Amino acid sequence: MEASAPTHPAGRFARTRERERTGESRLARVGRLFARGPLHVLLIVIAVLWLVPTFALFVTSLLPPSEITQTGWWHVIAHPSLATFDNYKHLFDNHDIVTSLVTTVEIAVGNTILLVVVASLAGYAFAWMRFPGRDVLFVIVIALLVVPLQTALIPIFSLYQSTGLFDTVLGLVLFHTAFGLPFGIFLMRNFFMGIPKDIMESARIDGASELRIFVKLILPLGLPAIASLAIFQFLWTWNDLIVALTFGRNTQPLTVAIFSQTRQFGSNIELIAPASFLSLAIPLAVFLALQRYFVQGMLAGSVK
Amino acid sequence: MEASAVTAAGNGRTGRWRQRLVPAAFLLPALIFLGVWIVYPTVRTVIRSFFDRNGSGFVWLDNYKTIFTTDTLRTALKNNALWVAVVPALVTAIGLVFAVLTERVRWSTAFKTAVFMPMAISLFAAGVIWHLMDDKDPGKGTVNASIKAVKGAFGSSGVLTQGQGSTPQLVGSTKTGFVLRTPLRPGATALLGLTAIPPAAVPKGAKQAVAAAPRSGAITGTVWRDFRPGGGRPGRVEPGEIGIPGATVELRDSAGKAVATTTAGADGSFAFGGAKPGIYHAAISKKTFEPPFGGVSWLGPKLITPAVMIAYIWVWAGFAMVVIAAGLSAISREVLEAARTDGATEWQVFRRVTVPLLAPVLSVVFITMIINVLKVFDIILSVAPQSSQDDANVIALAMWRTSFGGVNDFGLGSAIAVLLFVLVVPALLLNIRRFRREE
Numbered sequence: 001m002e003a004s005a006p007t008h009p010a011g012r013f014a015r016t017r018e019r020e021r022t023g024e025s026r027l028a029r030v031g032r033l034f035a036r037g038p039l040h041v042l043l044i045v046i047a048v049l050w051l052v053p054t055f056a057l058f059v060t061s062l063l064p065p066s067e068i069t070q071t072g073w074w075h076v077i078a079h080p081s082l083a084t085f086d087n088y089k090h091l092f093d094n095h096d097i098v099t100s101l102v103t104t105v106e107i108a109v110g111n112t113i114l115l116v117v118v119a120s121l122a123g124y125a126f127a128w129m130r131f132p133g134r135d136v137l138f139v140i141v142i143a144l145l146v147v148p149l150q151t152a153l154i155p156i157f158s159l160y161q162s163t164g165l166f167d168t169v170l171g172l173v174l175f176h177t178a179f180g181l182p183f184g185i186f187l188m189r190n191f192f193m194g195i196p197k198d199i200m201e202s203a204r205i206d207g208a209s210e211l212r213i214f215v216k217l218i219l220p221l222g223l224p225a226i227a228s229l230a231i232f233q234f235l236w237t238w239n240d241l242i243v244a245l246t247f248g249r250n251t252q253p254l255t256v257a258i259f260s261q262t263r264q265f266g267s268n269i270e271l272i273a274p275a276s277f278l279s280l281a282i283p284l285a286v287f288l289a290l291q292r293y294f295v296q297g298m299l300a301g302s303v304k
Numbered sequence: 305m306e307a308s309a310v311t312a313a314g315n316g317r318t319g320r321w322r323q324r325l326v327p328a329a330f331l332l333p334a335l336i337f338l339g340v341w342i343v344y345p346t347v348r349t350v351i352r353s354f355f356d357r358n359g360s361g362f363v364w365l366d367n368y369k370t371i372f373t374t375d376t377l378r379t380a381l382k383n384n385a386l387w388v389a390v391v392p393a394l395v396t397a398i399g400l401v402f403a404v405l406t407e408r409v410r411w412s413t414a415f416k417t418a419v420f421m422p423m424a425i426s427l428f429a430a431g432v433i434w435h436l437m438d439d440k441d442p443g444k445g446t447v448n449a450s451i452k453a454v455k456g457a458f459g460s461s462g463v464l465t466q467g468q469g470s471t472p473q474l475v476g477s478t479k480t481g482f483v484l485r486t487p488l489r490p491g492a493t494a495l496l497g498l499t500a501i502p503p504a505a506v507p508k509g510a511k512q513a514v515a516a517a518p519r520s521g522a523i524t525g526t527v528w529r530d531f532r533p534g535g536g537r538p539g540r541v542e543p544g545e546i547g548i549p550g551a552t553v554e555l556r557d558s559a560g561k562a563v564a565t566t567t568a569g570a571d572g573s574f575a576f577g578g579a580k581p582g583i584y585h586a587a588i589s590k591k592t593f594e595p596p597f598g599g600v601s602w603l604g605p606k607l608i609t610p611a612v613m614i615a616y617i618w619v620w621a622g623f624a625m626v627v628i629a630a631g632l633s634a635i636s637r638e639v640l641e642a643a644r645t646d647g648a649t650e651w652q653v654f655r656r657v658t659v660p661l662l663a664p665v666l667s668v669v670f671i672t673m674i675i676n677v678l679k680v681f682d683i684i685l686s687v688a689p690q691s692s693q694d695d696a697n698v699i700a701l702a703m704w705r706t707s708f709g710g711v712n713d714f715g716l717g718s719a720i721a722v723l724l725f726v727l728v729v730p731a732l733l734l735n736i737r738r739f740r741r742e743e
Contacts, residue, residue, distance in 0.1 A: 036409075043405060047418040053618065054421070056446055057433045072444045122334035131327040137335075142739050144342055146728045148679050150703045150721045152345035154352060154714050157707075159345075178341030181334055210326050239426030241682040242700075246708055255428045255682075262432065262686060269436070276432040280425040287424030291417065294424075298623065299630050 054280070061087055061273035068269050087274040097275055100257035104279075106169050107244070107253055108237040111176040115184050115233050116226055118177065123188025124218050128200060129210070138189070144182040152179075153246050160247055167249045175247065176237045184229050187300055191225035192218060228297025231290050235283045254279040346725065353718035367719035377706075377720070380697040383609055387680060387698065391613055391620075392673035396666055398617065399624020403632050404654060406625075416629070420622030427619060431686025434615035438602035438687070448599040455597050462594035463507040463550035470497035470530035471539040478593035481554070484586045490579040493518050494586035497530025497539055498548065507550050514571040515541040523579050525586055527551040528572035547572025552589040558582065565589060603688065605695040612687045612696055616680065624669045631665030632658070675731050678724060699724050 059073040062083040067075075076082050091097055125131075126138050156175060157166075165171035195218070203213050219226070241255040248256060258275050261268055287294055356363050371377050402419060406412035422430055439445030442452040469475060469482050474496060476482040484494050493516050506529060513528035530536070532544035549570045554562040563584075568574045602611040635658065643653045659666070681700040688696040697705075699720060707717030 039405065040409070043409060043415055046402070047415050050419045050422070050618070050622075052446065053430075053433045053437055054425070056437060060436060070444075072446065072449055074446075074449070118333045118337060121330045125327045125330035129327040129330065131324065134327075137331075139736055139739070141338070142735050143732050144338060145735060146675050146732050147342055147346060148700070148721070148724050148728060150679070150700055151349050151725045152342060153704070154707055154718055154721065155345035155348035156341065174337070175341060178337040181337050182342075185334060210330070214330075235424060239428070241426065241428045241685070242704060246704070255426055258432065259428065259685065262435075263690065272432060273436070276429045280429040283424045283426070284421065287421070288417070291420075295420075295626055299627060 057273060057277055057280075059083070060269065061277045063087075063270070063273075065270040068273070087270050088278075091271065091274045091278065094271070096252075096257055097254070097271075097278075100252045100254050101278070103169065103251055104238060104253040104255075107172050107176070108234050110169065110173045111180070111237045112230050112234045114173060115177045115180045116230050119181055119184030119188050119229060120219065120222065120226065121214070122181075122185045124192055124214055126185065126189040127192035127195075141182050141185050145186065147182075149175075149179050149243065153242075157246060166247060167251050169251055171247050172244055172251065172253075175243055176233075176240065180233050180236065184233070187229050187297060188222065188225055190300060191222055195221055224293065224296070225300075227290065227293040228300065231286060231294050232297050234286060235294075238279075238283050349718045349721050349725075352714060353722045355715050357713040357715045359714060363715065367716045368723075370716055371719060371723060376694050376697055377702055379694065380699050380702040383696065384678065384680075384698045386609060387613065387677045388674055391616060391677050392670050395617055395620045395624045395673050396628075396670045398621045399626075399628045399669060400659075400662070400666065402621065402625040403629040404658065406629070407632055416622070416626060420626055422619040423622050425619070427616075427681075427683040428686045430615055430619050431612075431683040434611070434618070435603070435687050435689075438611050440599040440601050440603065442597060442599045445599060445602075447602060448597075451600065452597045462552075462592045463548065464498075464501060464505060464593050465595060466500060466502075466505065467498040467593070468500045470499045473539070474498075474588075476587070479590060481590040481592070482588040483556070486585075488523050488584045488586060490521050490523060490581060491518055492523055494523065494525030495539060495541065496525060496527045496553070496586060496588050497541075498527070498588070499529070499531045499538075501529050501531075501548075506546060507548060509549050509570050510546040510572075511549075511570040512543065513541045513545045513547040514573055516573045516575070519575065519577075521579065522575050522577040523555060523584060523586065524573065524575040525553070526572045527553060527568040527574065527588060541572075548592075550592075552591040554587045554589045555579070556585045556587055558584070560585075562587075562589075603692055605692050608688050608692040608696040612680075612684050615687050616677075616683055619683070620673065620676070624673070627669050628662065628665055631662050635661050671731055671734060675728055678727050699727075 056073050059076050160166035160171050244253045244256045261272050406415050437446045442448040473485050474482045516524035516526045527548045536542045551568040553574045555564040555576045557563050564576050566574050643657045679700050684696050703720040
C-alpha cells in the first residue's frame, strides 16, 4: 500500500539509507567522519542557532516579573535559582487566558474533524467516481489552492454579521474548513488514486454501496493521508491569528488573547512570554510526536 | 492515472440517476464550502472594490488610485516588493545548502528536526520570540548581546567617554580625537594631558603617571589625567596625576594620516619604535572615546523590515530544507558518482549536476515561498511594535488595517484584497499547468 501511493516519499529515504549502510566499510566511515569534522561543527552551530530563540522564550517565561524587565534570559544559566513557574501559575489563574485556551481547542478540533470528513468525501468522488464536469471541477479546486483568504474577509464579515455567525466558534470553524478544503481535497484525492484498482473493483462487484465502500475500505486505507491532513489543519487552525481577529470579539483563541496583550509590550512580558510558550508548546508536541505525517503531507502538497 | 468508475448494478433509469446522485452527494458539502466561503466572497470583493467606503457610491477605479497615492500603502507595496525580491531566494538558498550539507551526515534527522521545528509554531508566536530577541538593550536582547560579545572580543569600545586637552597645544574633540600641535621627530617625546575626566571615569588599574623618557629612533610619550587635587600645572606630569591605561594613541605623518597606533600602559606611557626620519604628530585617537555598544535598534523604523524577514526566514528555512532534501534523495547516486569518478570537484558536482537536477524542486519551493511572502501578516504584527508598524507595512497587513483596524474602509480594503489576489494569479495558472502536465 505504502509503496504504491504517490504521496509517500518515505520509501525513497529508506532506500538511500540502505545503500549508504552497505556501501562502505566501518573503517572508511570513521576516517571520513574525522575528515568532515568542520562540517559537523558547522551543523551543530546552525542547529543551536535555530534552537536558541525558542529556548530563550521558554527561559524568559520562567523569570520572575522583577527580573524580566531587568536582565536577559541567559542570566538564569548562571543563577538557576531565579527560575520559577509562578508565571505559569498566574497564567492559569487568568480567566481570559484559560477561556481562550478552551476556545482554541474547540476551534482546532472541530475544524480538523469537519475538514477531514468533507475533504475525504470529495477526494474519494474525484478519485473513483465518474461524472460530468469532474475534471473541470478539479481544476477549479487546484486554482483555489492559492486564493488568499484576505479576498474573502470583507464579504464573510458582512455575511456573519447578518446571520449571527459573527463572534462564534462555529463561524471560525466553517471559515477555516473552507480555506483548508482545496489542499485537503487535493491531498486525499491523490492518495485515494493510489489505491489498487482490483481492490475497488472487487468491492463494487460484491455489490457494496459507495457509502459502505467509503467507510469500510477507503477511510481505513487512507489513514496515513488523513493523519497528514489532520495534523496540518490542526496546526494551521491552532496557529491562526487573522481569521479569529476578524470574525471574533469575545471568542478569542490564544493568539488573539496574546495579541491584545502585546499592544502594551514591555509592561507585561511575564504574561506574554508564558502564554506564547503555552500557545506553541501544544503544536510543537503534536509536531514532534507525528513529524513523519506532517512531512509527508507537506511533500505531497508541494512537490506533486 | 485514470480512475475507472465501475458502477454498481447500474441498469436502467434508477441506475443512471444513482450514477449522478451519488457523486453529487459526496461532493455537495465541499462544493457548498468552496462556493459560499471562497468563490462567492471573491466575486463580491471584486465588485465591492469599485464602490466607496459606504458601499453606496460607484467610484470606478478610485480605490485603486488611492492604493498608489497613499503613503502607508505605497510603503506596503515597496516592502512587499522587497519581501518578494529577498526572502524566497534566501529561503531556497538556505534550504538547499542545509539539505546538501546534511545529506550524508548520520545525525541529519536531529539536525532537520531542529531547523524544521519553527514550522510547527505560529508565525505570531515566532514573532513574539523575535520581538524579545531583538530588544535594543544588549543587556536583554539576545541579538544585540551577541553583537556586543563579539565586539567586546575585539575591544572596540573606548576607555573614556569625556575629556579635553589640558594645554592649548592639544586640540580636537572626543569626536575627532586630540592632536598635539607640536611637530615631532624620532627621539622626541609627546605629553598628551587630558582634563575634565571625573575621578570615577578613570579606567581601572591606572597608576601614577610617568613622563616618558626620550629614546633614540623612537617617539615616546604619556597620556595622563593632567589634574590632581589642588590643580597642578597643566602640561607637566606631577605626583598624584595618573596615567590613562588603554587610551589609543596614533602617530600621524605630515599629511595627517595615521601611520601607527598603540595603547598607553598603566602609567600612561607609550612608544612608537623604529620611526623613519621625518615630521610626525601624536594624537589621542577618537577610539579612546568610543561609547560602549548601545544596541542596534532592530525594532526601530529603519531596520524593522529586515528584522521581520530574519524571523520569517528562521521559520521557513526548514520547509525548504525538507522539500529539497526529499528531492535530493531521489537523485540517482550513480550520476553523482560518475561525475566524481570523472574528476569533478565537490563544488563542480554541486554546481553542474546537483543543482540542475534539483531545478524542478527548487522552483516549487521558490514559487511556494513567493505566494507565502505575498500573504505575510501575523509575524509583522508581533515583531513590530506599534510605532514601527507603518514602516513594516505589507499588502496583507494594509488590507486588514484598512478594513478592520480602525479605518474601516471596505471599498479601499476590497481593492487591496483584489490587488493581492491578482498578484497570486500567476502562481494559480502555474499550478494548473503543472497539474495538467502531470495527469
